Amino acid sequence: MNEAYFYATCLVDLFYPEAGMAGIELLQDAGVRVIFPQGQTCCGQPAFNCGYWEEAREVARTQVALFPRDLPVILPSGSCAGMMKVHYPELFHGQPDEAQVRAFSGRVYELTQYLVDVLHVKLTDLGEPVKVTWHSSCHAVRDLGLKGEPQSLLSQLSNVELAPLVREHECCGFGGTFSVRQPEISGAMSCDKAADAEATGASVILSTDGGCLLNVNGTLEAKRSPLRVQHIAEFLRERTHAR
């Protein structure tokens, strides 16, 4: 039987649970028995990025221990998937449980990665015509090496028009603690990303990452923009399911 673990990530858990649920359902639609260990909390990235590696390890260890079976671990976040896949081995280098953590890291996938590269899902668009734009999360592309999986899913939806951002790959300014340590710079980046998105004429801006969405949404709301943000998991599920 096709089974896989699902890891919420703290941002999706608290701010975009509907995206998490949509991700689970997309996997279930594709015939995967999704397992959600309830003890999961956070991948530990904030502490890692700030140099508090002992604290990051403490938390990371507890996460790894929740996923003992040799099954894929799927995350609705490029940033957190990158943390678990790329940075956990760095963080646990020289630690007694390094081998165990490496084995875990080898099973980590971002959601669109898993849908496209492993499940080869075929989607049918049931929605009305809509214009969307895509924000490419930095860590998803540069850390994790996402190569167009989200776009290939969107291109399967016949009524969805993808209007690209002028600066699709430019950072939105979230950067985790960066958004509060350097609020002026972060705000400027977020403003530019929001303006870029508005200029496309899209009605929604999509991304793989909750941090990016939270950040850009905050700016859009402050500007009272009609442009919405949405996690790609939620968008895909909505489009492929009759209401």
Add this chain to the structure above:
Amino acid sequence: MSDARTAILGRLRASGETGPLPALDTAVLERRQWPAAERVVRLRKGMEAVHTEFLEATPATWPAVVRSFCDREDLKNLLFGPTSEAGAALAAAWAPGGTQLMPYDRPVEAFKDELFTGVDAGFTGTVGGIAETGGVLLMPGPAEPRLMSLVPPIHLALLWASTIQDSFWAAVKNLGWGRALPPNALMISGPSKTADIEQTLAYGVHGPKRLIVVLVDDLNQDPIHNPTMPREG
């Protein structure tokens, strides 16, 4: 400060790892290879893109081509190296009247002001060219001093097509520069330029305002000169 030297080298040695050196895979450089005729085309394209001018010539006609250019441009004088192979050949073929050939035959201190303000153009040979990007290679020295290709506002450079190398890397190897370099050697790709003002290209900053390559087509005959040897007399 030998104390500084000892301290610095000591610190570097104390912390250096001695491990196997990473292998160098030069395939990316080796792939840059073209037949001789294509090398000419590429060099010309690369250099014309940065405002280099070309005059075509054959082994027999190049001195006359240089002379025509000087007449057309109404140049008062042309600085040249009388003891270089190219310079001597030019002088031998130079008809009297019109542009004066001015020999660079004494130390610069003897005529610095004149060099900076009274010379219209300089003529030098080259030891090769670079096909990949465009560029001519020079080895200044006693016969053709360094400032000839720098100070006068026009630089005429004699380039034999058979001496064009695929790339700078190939040139370094084929010319043996890694073993022996003169006090000064250089590559020139065009007239001097800058983009420091609003990233807008402006030509003729401190170096020559014009670079004219006299391209001698010697490809269809036995090359008169060994393309790997420097050209100076």
Add this chain to the structure above:
Amino acid sequence: MHAETEIHFRDAAAKALLDPQLRANFRRAMDGLITKRKAQFPDPRDLQDLRDLSTAIRSRSLLALPELLEQFEANCTKNGVRVHWAETCEQGNELILGILRSKGAKTLVKGKSMVSEEMHLNDFLESKGIEALESDLGEYIIQLDGETPSHIIMPAIHKNKNQIARQFSQKIKDAKYTEDVDELTAMARKVLRQKFLDADAGLSGVNFAVAETGTLCLVENEGNGRMSTHVPPLHIAVMGLEKVVATLEDVAPLYAILTRSATGQAVSTYFNLITAPRGAGEKDGPREVHVVILDNGRSRIYADPQLRATLRCIRCGACMNHCPVYTRVGGHAYEAVYPGPIGKILTPQMEGVGVRHDLIHGSSLCGACAEVCPVEIPIPEILVRLRREATHEDVGSNVAGRGTGRTATEDWAWRIWAGVLKRPALYRMASWFATRFGKALPASAPLIKHWTQTRSKPIPAHRSLHEQVRAKGVPHV
């Protein structure tokens, strides 16, 4: 305890962000450089191969650094080039002063050298009665205004045409006001020509130093470098000790990737190889050539296997051209000789990670820099390491200022964070509070208030995913 003299990047950045002219100038300039670089690398495989080769060459050079420096020195000496070593900028400045004084030199004309900026050489020489005049057009422009460079390749990139036109008409004798770039350039050419003629000495940097031949390789477009190094009777070159490579063949791919990465040029106007002073029979060239090799903290960086990657840098500037932070705040906001991403890792290692703690955190770790670095310096990874060094004192570390950025507040914050997140029951409680009462958190609360400067307050969902998953009966094993 924060170091007393901590430099707050955030403040300088905030000020720069409010300057629409600055933002427009940089955006336009960076966009141009990004486009030009991209056009030089049409084949991704070819680009990666060139990057890999360049990285390997620089790594090898660093591994053999002491031997290569000795070989370089031996060959320079054999060729008649005098080699000097300076541990600090002060030593370097004194060495240069000594050389200049030994020839009675009163005027120095400079090709472009970032190391000389690092040494604050111009100010030092001025204080000793020696005029140091910049001849690179960008450096000349900023010297007229008494400014420092805002970019390592294009020092006047923060200025637009009108600003330069106004400056030239005010500061250059008999100059009329013109915004025509060719006319402005011709003005500078005229002024500087006389300076090249008259200068007692010329100073240059070194792009690559070749050990096997004792050669200084200089990359330039304007011709001022050749003027500065060939016309005056004395040439002094300054270089960081990391600049040496083993062979002239090694230089070829580095040169190729440098010009393409820096300004999107396949090749510079001039690639000048200096191996000796005026040779026997030569009629021009300097009578004396000196090289000053500067440490200034580089050997300390070298000692750390991970941080050593910082020294691979070939000073192309591609990192800052692609940096979303640099594009918006410009180079001066960094208040450092080297701005941009390379500056963010180099400056703290030279000046102290506590003093520069804010700079180390002035990055979203987006990775755009590492993606384009020709020698694959993992800048975000090094930033995370430096954030570690700022707040901890790890055994075996020799990073300058380590631990001086630590605060009790931050220590406690992360301890509490870890305490909650490794206990599912505590996390469940915290998330229950967040989902039920999070929207009541005032926008002025700590951290929230930083968020809400430009964004609406983030409101947690009504029920967490944990709860929804439980309610839906998704299996947990």
